[in-house]
Amino acid sequence: MILDLHSHSIVSDDSRAKVENYCQWIRKKAIPVDGFVLTEHRLYDDVSDYSALGRESGLLILKASEVETDYGHVLVFGVTDALRRTFDFGEIGLPLEKVVHESARHGAIAVPCHPGRTKVGMCAHIETRGEPEGVQVIETLNGGSRGNENDEALALAERKGYHRIGGSDSHIVSHIGRCATRFEDEIHDMDELVAALGAGRCEAIRLEDGAWISLP
Amino acid sequence: MNMSDAGGKAYEDVEFGEELPEHIPDVSMSAVKRFGEATGMTFWRFTDHEKARAAGLPGAMVQGIMSQGILVSMIHRWAPNAVVHRIDTIFRAPVIVDSRPVCRGVVTDLNDEARSLEIDLTLCNEAGETRVLGTASVELPA
Numbered sequence: 001m002i003l004d005l006h007s008h009s010i011v012s013d014d015s016r017a018k019v020e021n022y023c024q025w026i027r028k029k030a031i032p033v034d035g036f037v038l039t040e041h042r043l044y045d046d047v048s049d050y051s052a053l054g055r056e057s058g059l060l061i062l063k064a065s066e067v068e069t070d071y072g073h074v075l076v077f078g079v080t081d082a083l084r085r086t087f088d089f090g091e092i093g094l095p096l097e098k099v100v101h102e103s104a105r106h107g108a109i110a111v112p113c114h115p116g117r118t119k120v121g122m123c124a125h126i127e128t129r130g131e132p133e134g135v136q137v138i139e140t141l142n143g144g145s146r147g148n149e150n151d152e153a154l155a156l157a158e159r160k161g162y163h164r165i166g167g168s169d170s171h172i173v174s175h176i177g178r179c180a181t182r183f184e185d186e187i188h189d190m191d192e193l194v195a196a197l198g199a200g201r202c203e204a205i206r207l208e209d210g211a212w213i214s215l216p
Numbered sequence: 217m218n219m220s221d222a223g224g225k226a227y228e229d230v231e232f233g234e235e236l237p238e239h240i241p242d243v244s245m246s247a248v249k250r251f252g253e254a255t256g257m258t259f260w261r262f263t264d265h266e267k268a269r270a271a272g273l274p275g276a277m278v279q280g281i282m283s284q285g286i287l288v289s290m291i292h293r294w295a296p297n298a299v300v301h302r303i304d305t306i307f308r309a310p311v312i313v314d315s316r317p318v319c320r321g322v323v324t325d326l327n328d329e330a331r332s333l334e335i336d337l338t339l340c341n342e343a344g345e346t347r348v349l350g351t352a353s354v355e356l357p358a
Contacts, residue, residue, distance in 0.1 A: 016351040021325050028233045146345040173324035174336040
């Protein structure tokens with residue numbers, strides 16, 4: 001099962017992509033994914049319901065968040081109302097360890113994304129703040145990465161033994177599915193996704209000439 | 217005579233997912249300086265590699281509105297009769313003067329009633345990294 005775990009819709013302030021067009025694009029271009037997760041910036045979209053669209057298009061569409069911490073940006077999968085009461089998703093500079101801890105306490109999982117990126121990635125902050133506690137999974141393949149950002153993320157994952165995911169980080173329709181995550185299990189909902197991530201039953205993959213490439 | 221015969225583009229001929237012809241724009245120092253003189257954007261960060269590097273940039277960078285203009289010109293190469301109602305860009309990283317960027321566009325939404333379309337736009341460097349991305353709302357007249 002292959003899911004793009006990092007995408008943004010027009011609900012995010014810097015994205016221009018409509019979810020309907022993501023589905024249309026995936027089908028038109030035969031992108032080999034089974035679904036995607038909307039990780040909106042600094043909020044959880046509890047208004048939009050994409051279940052009918054998902055059924056029509058044969059894609060699993062799940063919702064999550066991308067929050068901003070003192071160690072950079074972090075994807076949160078498995079957001080609940082109770083978790084949202086523990087910290088302000090709209091705040092910039094949330095303590096990473098609190099986000100990781102509260103997420104785990106509420107059955108969610110926090111995943112630092114594009115860790116190799118300057119300022120908004122975890123690697124640079126480790127140099128000045130030390131190793132954060134509690135991180136299990138990081139994004140080692142991000143579709144928007146430049147230079148050696150993904151290499152730095154992979155090196156960090158290897159050094160720390162983190163599980164690895166991939167996501168396109170798409171902000172426009174045509175960028176969906178550039179990177180994704182392959183799961184050993186079938187994923188039907190967010191609970192199963194969180195469980196698979198926590199167990200590390202996944203790998204980061206990149207789309208190249210229509211075929212998925214695994215990284216070491 | 218239909219619109220295609222006249223050198224224009226008919227809305228009916230456009231498909232979801234259609235790719236605009238790639239374009240390699242001229243972002244040489246002389247072109248950037250000419251653009252700067254025409255728009256009053258002649259700051260050293262656009263026109264002087266050495267000063268830009270001394271300030272921590274990888275080199276002099278192309279003005280943001282020049283990048284937008286390049287993307288709009290790509291749309292008009294594809295459809296000279298297109299009316300561009302809006303262009304909305306995100307500047308992820310500088311486009312460097314004297315580099316060889318590639319601009320691309322692809323149709324990602326169609327509105328039959330308004331005869332309008334959305335086009336995804338990107339400006340990438342030689343390494344294939346996206347420096348500027350965005351969308352344009354375009355109308356193709358009857």
